[in-house]
Amino acid sequence: MISSVMPNYKRLDLAFEHGEGLWLTGTDGRRYLDFGAGIAVSSLGHSHPALVQAITEQAKKLIHVSNLYQVPQATALADLLVANSFADSVLFCNSGAEANEGLIKLIRRAQYKNGHPERTRIICFHNAFHGRTLATISATGNHAYLEGFGTPVDGFDHVPFNDIEAVRAAVNDKTAGILLEPIQGESGIRTAAPEFLQALRALCDEKGLYLGIDEVQSGMGRTGTLFAFEHAGITPDVVSSAKGIGGGFPLGAVLAREALAQHLTPGTHGTTYGGNPLACTAGLAVITEILRPGFLDNVQKTGEVFGQMLQRCVEDAPTVFEEVRGVGLMRGLRCRLPAGTVLEAAMAEGLLAIGAGDNVLRFVPPLIATEADCQEACNRIGRAAHALANRTGD
Ligand SMILES: Cc1ncc(COP(=O)(O)O)c(C=O)c1O
Numbered sequence: 450m451i452s453s454v455m456p457n458y459k460r461l462d463l464a465f466e467h468g469e470g471l472w473l474t475g476t477d478g479r480r481y482l483d484f485g486a487g488i489a490v491s492s493l494g495h496s497h498p499a500l501v502q503a504i505t506e507q508a509k510k511l512i513h514v515s516n517l518y519q520v521p522q523a524t525a526l527a528d529l530l531v532a533n534s535f536a537d538s539v540l541f542c543n544s545g546a547e548a549n550e551g552l553i554k555l556i557r558r559a560q561y562k563n564g565h566p567e568r569t570r571i572i573c574f575h576n577a578f579h580g581r582t583l584a585t586i587s588a589t590g591n592h593a594y595l596e597g598f599g600t601p602v603d604g605f606d607h608v609p610f611n612d613i614e615a616v617r618a619a620v621n622d623k624t625a626g627i628l629l630e631p632i633q634g635e636s637g638i639r640t641a642a643p644e645f646l647q648a649l650r651a652l653c654d655e656k657g658l659y660l661g662i663d664e665v666q667s668g669m670g671r672t673g674t675l676f677a678f679e680h681a682g683i684t685p686d687v688v689s690s691a692k693g694i695g696g697g698f699p700l701g702a703v704l705a706r707e708a709l710a711q712h713l714t715p716g717t718h719g720t721t722y723g724g725n726p727l728a729c730t731a732g733l734a735v736i737t738e739i740l741r742p743g744f745l746d747n748v749q750k751t752g753e754v755f756g757q758m759l760q761r762c763v764e765d766a767p768t769v770f771e772e773v774r775g776v777g778l779m780r781g782l783r784c785r786l787p788a789g790t791v792l793e794a795a796m797a798e799g800l801l802a803i804g805a806g807d808n809v810l811r812f813v814p815p816l817i818a819t820e821a822d823c824q825e826a827c828n829r830i831g832r833a834a835h836a837l838a839n840r841t842g843d
Contacts, residue, residue, distance in 0.1 A: 483815070552661045624656070661685065781810065
């Protein structure tokens with residue numbers, strides 16, 4: 450008989466009782482070092498006092514009112530994001546897929562209002578991941594995610610990642626914009642070259658296209674800057690955000706320049722929950738912490754050292770690992786053995802990580818991780834690799 454919860458996830462036989470900082474305690478009584486952070490979500494770790502206090506106090510006052518009314522918490526969060534980014538205006542929603550839906554609609558709507566209703570197509574990339582709604586699986590373009598769900602939503606053209614000539618060749622008079630992840634997370638921590646992002650910006654300027662960046666996984670401090678595109682020194686037109694922005698409370702956002710945002714007039718778009726007082730209070734608590742002086746510098750420094758430690762893991766276990774990928778605290782280890790087997794061995798050592806495409810073991814710990822936490826994780830990775838190498842006779 451089917452389980453009462455629909456069977457669309459392959460879940461491990463493990464549940465958690467509580468968490469504190471980087472540590473989770475399972476119902477099995479074991480403690481786990483969490484380098485997955487609920488898939489790059491728990492940016493301040495578990496039970497962060499500032500986040501817990503903010504949510505608790507807000508919940509006692511008011512949880513939800515709808516967007517029929519002013520929501521001062523949303524205004525405060527939007528003000529903070531605008532003051533610290535390229536954006537002039539912010540749209541709140543509830544998830545990454547929904548943020549990308551908003552981003553896609555903004556790009557199309559702005560082209561339409563600018564006298565180009567024919568410009569509806571968006572150039573996306575091989576190995577992308579933008580979410581699981583009907584439009585975002587089409588933007589993702591992965592056949593496995595599209596199968597059985599009818600005709601894909603039209604309007605997305607896919608080209609190889611990091612290949613500017615392929616992008617240039619794909620642009621036509623129906624193209625409205627470009628959408629990419631600065632670091633492709635789900636498909637195996639593949640980083641866009643800074644020159645590629647710069648060339649995309651120049652191409653968009655040349656052809657009158659909008660540059661959309663999906664920062665759902667890579668943003669909100671994960672790579673040591675508020676957004677990962679900042680490393681390339683470019684300014685996008687519109688950015689989607691979710692995951693880490695709420696520190697575990699469901700929240701998404703679309704940040705845009707006025708040129709696009711001005712076209713989202715009353716009636717053009719909406720969501721009942723989006724930007725409610727409780728969600729925005731969570732976002733405000735998280736971003737206030739992330740923007741504290743030194744916080745992002747620390748992520749950058751710790752991320753750099755973590756990268757070096759992972760490199761040593763590769764050198765120490767060359768039959769298990771092949772290479773280190775990623776930036777800051779968004780890292781991957783490409784494995785020679787099946788990544789699922791390595792993941793299991795790491796769990797046996799009390800370390801939580803996440804699988805990704807291209808046989809990669811992904812590490813996206815809370816942003817409060819210290820060098821000592823990273824060392825502890827690498828010790829466990831080393832022990833797991835050693836156990837596997839012994840098992841395979843290497
Ligand atoms: C880059 C990127 N975009 C979008 C999404 C979809 O976000 P959500 O699962 O919150 O809808 C994800 C989720 O993994 C992601 O990594």
